[in-house]
Amino acid sequence: MEQILGELTVWHWLALGLVLFGIEMMTGTFDLLMVSIAAWLTGGFAWAAPEAYAVWQGQLAFFGIAALALIVIGRTLLSGMRNRGDEHPTLNKRMVSLVGQRGQATGDFSGGNGQIKIGDSVWGAEAADRMVPIHAGDSVVVEGARMTTAIVRKV
Template identity: 45%
Template structure:
């Protein structure tokens, strides 16, 4: 038992640094942002303990510094940085590559027959089908109106 007490007391910067890392690891698993602030307070206490003026870095001073820093940072985190806790809405076209083509202008590279042909959009050629059954000629501009599978639904571009 005495060996354990000798290991813990006197507290050093290493104790606070280990506490900060343990709290940070738990925070990464939970994702609540509450332990993040306490972890930062423990890290700040490690710096305080390493560089404080002789006499002010006793274990009581370290605990007082940690308590004030932890409470202050948690309050700051809950008020000023409250937006960090909000979930960010997913971008509407994230992981939906085909939906990014909607509304874009493409060029017909193979004349349409029976409402089907090929268009170039950017640097990629796509199979395409007209939504109105028209048959645009090669070189004509069309607007992407929708997608189906790996093909585009297009309509003639108005001049």
């Protein structure tokens, strides 16, 4: 084992970093990214450190410390990068994207249901407050959505 470890070179660390980076791209765990960076840093250490420190024991110690430090940094300081937020929370959710928009009733609402026009589209709608009558031409604002129906209130 010592004979194998004694032959560690810069290229071994760079290759290890590349393999770990490839696995990271497939899994998306973010932790392997930190370990791959530690491997690349260890390659730099093996290349630049004095011969007395760049022996295999020094390389493994440097790699272990660097990997541990980078994982801790990744889990604490860079933890916000791990959370994936929707870039477009209303993408492919057309009814949700209508919330807050104003439109006009195309006809009288009967039983609290009717249709509204927003822009050049006509949508099925339901009155948020069924006690307030909505008539043709009344301005409404979309308060929410239920399936393919907009929940509206009279402005």
